[in-house]
Amino acid sequence: MQWSEYSNGQRIKILRGRDVTQSQLAEMTGLSVVTIQKAEQDKALSLNTLLTIADALGADTSVILGQQAPRRAMAQADRITLRTLSQTVHDTAAGLLPEGVEEAGGADDLRSVIRACWERYWKGLYVEAGALAAPLLQQAAMHLHGRPTGEQGEAWGLLADSYRISAYVANLMGARDLAYAAIGHAQAAAERSADELQPAVVASGRSWIYLRDARLQDALRLAEKAAVDVEPRFSTATVDQLTVYGSHINFAAVVASRLKDKERAADYLSQSHAAGVRMGAEHRAYGTLFGPLTATTQAVGINVALGLTGKALTLIDSIKDVTGLTEAARHRYAMDKAMTLADAGLWDRSLDTLEETLVQAPEWARHQALPNVIVEKVGRASTGRLRRVRDLIGAQTGISHGFPPATAKSAL
Structure with missing residues (x-):
């Protein structure tokens, strides 16, 4: 219905x-x-x-009034969070600061809240991250307003981070217009920041929004430029620089795989693995995590998108421990693994992997479209297990209430 x-x-x-x-x-x-x-x-x-x-x-x-459908998986808390976040993004961008609210602290306090936002985001707790991002934006805007002219570079960077978090939350929760607005404000702030890496970091975020909106050519162009802009000399690069570059070039490989460009995706994957090897371990910087494990696990999804199921299976066999990843990254890898197993005709193993993730991470899963794509691929190959997984997806997404199912576009 x-x-x-x-x-x-x-x-x-x-x-x-x-x-x-x-x-x-x-x-x-x-x-x-x-x-x-x-x-x-x-x-x-x-x-x-x-x-x-x-x-x-x-x-x-x-x-x-039925003139438009609610967004997929949109519970009441989601709607309230997005409405509050939207108002805050637009108000702060217009220079409207909250009345009767004092600045909570200085730059160190803001950095602490930004880290807390990213922690919730990478755990897949997007509603919590969004709820925290709204007051963070207000405080960051007030902090900038209170800095003397000529001493605002750091404050602009903190505001850029706050807008970028808001954009990421909005994008994953399906509020694409808000995501575009927030990432645009983040870009403007990043260009005025004192951090030379920030403009490229934000540009990569915009590329991800393009990808989720099926603007693949635009996404690839921007992802490539962002990676080139931050490419370091491996011999002198800091771990933060390698983290940013590795995550950027890896994302360029993701976009290339969606365009079925095997040669370009392979080239970017090679550079991604080289950055990971140089780092030697996972590292967090600028709201992202990258290292050799991230490079390998994300290569699974890239090879699946390219139709290289054999390569993806070989990579899966080589991955023994994913505890070094964030919770959200582990869940995403599990989805890529389930998709690989489905492509290989290993229906029951695919559904076992999918079901385990749906049970372990229902809050994360309800904002994802890939579970539906996997179920559609498995089709009628399994009966009882398939029904059980469909019930789990329905309970988490509201599909049982007549909400529209996921589309291939929203699964990007």
Whole structure:
């Protein structure tokens, strides 16, 4: 059933979900329980009631009226987080600082919060990261405003980091317009920062947004430029420089693989592995993790995208321990592994890997499209296990409520 086919009352009930009762929604809105009941029964829904309920649920009125569908996997907390983040991104970019709020601390305090945001992001806790990113943006903007002219380079860098985190959260939660806006503000701030690596780091982030939006040629062009801009001399490069370069050139290989450019992808993979070998171990910098293990695990997905299933299987056999990766990177590798096994016709092993990840990381998985793609590939090859995995995906994404399934475009 399509979202537009539900009644307004049914859509309110679906958006309310199982976690919010009618009584709780009444308390959240200041309306009576009877008013909520009538709204959900399509007996009465005035404009004021519609606006009040939409605000409490963090949903656009157009979603309640069926004019547009809610985003995939969008729970109430997701909607509220994105709405707050969107307002903060646009307000800070317009120079509107919060009234009655004092700056919490200096640059060191902001860097600490930025690290906390990235920790949540790389654990796959995107709603938490987004909830923290909004006040972070406000504090970063206030910090910049308080710095004397000529002494703002560091503050611009902190603001660029804050916008970039916001863009990443928005992109993974499907809010593409917000992602584009935030990464644009991040780029403007990075160009005025005192850190020469930041503009390329932000450019790579924009390339990832292009990739998720299926703008593959634009994504490749930008990814290549970002990698070239930060390419260091291996003999003198710092570990931070190698981390940034390795992650950039690895992402260029990802984009090339989506374009089925085997030669270019192989060239970038070679450079990625060389950077990883030079580093010797995983390292975090600029909100990313890179090293030899990252280079190898991401090569699995790249080879799968190129149709080189045999190479991907060989790489999987060589990977014995992934504890050095972030939680989100481990989960993504598990999805790539499941896809490889599906391509190889190892249906049960593929579904075992997929099911284990869905159970271990439901919060991360509900923002991913790849599980649906894997299930579609397995098709009718397995019965009981396939039904069990489909039930897990449905419970996490809201597909059982009639939300639209993932598309190939959203899986990028």
